[in-house]
Amino acid sequence: MKLKALNGFKDILPGEAELWRQVEDRARDIFARFNFAEIRLPILEKTELFARSIGETTDIVEKEMYTFVDKQITMRPEATASLLRAYIEHGLYVQKPVQRLFTIGPMFRHERPQQGRLRQFHQMDVEILGSANPRVDAELMAMGTMLLSELGLCVSLEVNSLGCPACRPAFRENLLSFLESRQDALCDDCKRRSITNPLRVLDCKKPNCRSIVEDAPSILEHLCPECAAHFSEVQDGLRQLGIDYSLNKFMVRGLDYYCRTTFEFTTTDLGSQSAVCAGGRYDGLVEQLGGPKIPGIGCAMGMERLVLLLLQKEQKIEGPAEMDLFIAGLGDAASRIAFSLMQSLRKEGVRVAMDLDNRGLKSQMKQADKAGARYVLMIGDDELAKNTGMLRNMATQEQQGIPLGDIRILIETTTTGRHV
RNA sequence: GUGGGCGUGGCCUAGUUGGUUAGGGCACCUGGUUGUGGCCCAGGAGGUCGUGGGUUCAAGUCCCAUCGCCCACCCCA
Numbered sequence: 001m002k003l004k005a006l007n008g009f010k011d012i013l014p015g016e017a018e019l020w021r022q023v024e025d026r027a028r029d030i031f032a033r034f035n036f037a038e039i040r041l042p043i044l045e046k047t048e049l050f051a052r053s054i055g056e057t058t059d060i061v062e063k064e065m066y067t068f069v070d071k072q073i074t075m076r077p078e079a080t081a082s083l084l085r086a087y088i089e090h091g092l093y094v095q096k097p098v099q100r101l102f103t104i105g106p107m108f109r110h111e112r113p114q115q116g117r118l119r120q121f122h123q124m125d126v127e128i129l130g131s132a133n134p135r136v137d138a139e140l141m142a143m144g145t146m147l148l149s150e151l152g153l154c155v156s157l158e159v160n161s162l163g164c165p166a167c168r169p170a171f172r173e174n175l176l177s178f179l180e181s182r183q184d185a186l187c188d189d190c191k192r193r194s195i196t197n198p199l200r201v202l203d204c205k206k207p208n209c210r211s212i213v214e215d216a217p218s219i220l221e222h223l224c225p226e227c228a229a230h231f232s233e234v235q236d237g238l239r240q241l242g243i244d245y246s247l248n249k250f251m252v253r254g255l256d257y258y259c260r261t262t263f264e265f266t267t268t269d270l271g272s273q274s275a276v277c278a279g280g281r282y283d284g285l286v287e288q289l290g291g292p293k294i295p296g297i298g299c300a301m302g303m304e305r306l307v308l309l310l311l312q313k314e315q316k317i318e319g320p321a322e323m324d325l326f327i328a329g330l331g332d333a334a335s336r337i338a339f340s341l342m343q344s345l346r347k348e349g350v351r352v353a354m355d356l357d358n359r360g361l362k363s364q365m366k367q368a369d370k371a372g373a374r375y376v377l378m379i380g381d382d383e384l385a386k387n388t389g390m391l392r393n394m395a396t397q398e399q400q401g402i403p404l405g406d407i408r409i410l411i412e413t414t415t416t417g418r419h420v
Numbered sequence: 421g422u423g424g425g426c427g428u429g430g431c432c433u434a435g436u437u438g439g440u441u442a443g444g445g446c447a448c449c450u451g452g453u454u455g456u457g458g459c460c461c462a463g464g465a466g467g468u469c470g471u472g473g474g475u476u477c478a479a480g481u482c483c484c485a486u487c488g489c490c491c492a493c494c495c496c497a
Contacts, residue, residue, distance in 0.1 A: 114491060124497095189494075278496080378456075381455090
């Protein structure tokens, strides 16, 4: 086997694609309930867009982007930057004070693949631009909760606030001096992190670092009055909407643009990739990208992680799409009639198939069965002589002759009682 | 980038201390029913044992190299 997909790039085969469609349909339904509009975005953008929004020194920008170096363009590693670019470029903020937008599609990061992590992966991305109101934060988390729950998934919601440019520097200093005092006890990774990204030390998974960090200064105790008020109203909103959540003062975001509210829906069933949906507020980002001073908040859901969870739940991948009718033509003459009858029925909206390779009846019945046909129309010499067909109900095994001259009865019988 | 694990027909896999034509299951095709699906039975097609080299009378099995995939670190949806 010479030609194969690239490492970290996956084909989604028909059976699984059906499950993907179910997830996406459910999401679109909920996005509509929450008054979101779809926006479709390009996959390639100028490299600069991601560097400026995600952060020059983040892992994503430093070493994970698929970039055409000579052209200075990059395959998007996430959707928020592209979405804000489009939002600013087309002046969407003048059409409505608050824009609620979603987009679904592939993202690309050159990481080492593992369970729940691919180089091309798919996200459903949701953004609310134009409101700094804490109720918006609560509403967004409520939507995430609703979607995951309607998908039948068991996840937990963790919430934190990262403060804002007014309060974070002071906290950062505080944390830095704390980490310096414990430097010797930290793992090697955390020693490095305390310099490159001190906040990251807070969510190190090593037990030893965890216990050290227990005593670390908490961002929640360093919030400025505005951020503290905002965060308390977010929680108030969550309570009003009946959303279960827990505070996680150690939760940190990987992208630089987040401020104030951040949240993560996590599961214990995905190996080490526990986040199925994560996001937060990014007031100031629109401005940073050259737009007006407009606040925003958003989150992204990882499609393959959702699908993995659904597969684990042994949710049956449904069989082939249901088919209304399979036409079994025996012999050349019958086959010719079947071929054009199939076209007429398809024009009328009937889901029809037939065997085009002149196989025996038994083989054709098998094909019909496998394809999920609810009816089979058999046309052989006997039927041909009378210009009729033998219509068999595959479930009840009843069959009756019906005239071929008038296809209305065929349409009606075979399309009533559809399940899909 | 760093660890660990695994590569046998399309898929899942058996293969004893190296020893005849590499075995089974799923799926596929044909027949049992010369015009009737699912279940059953019989038969059939399908394999450079990831690749290259080495040891040996003999390699799927042992050694070396290489490629690929998976899991974990890291990072993140």
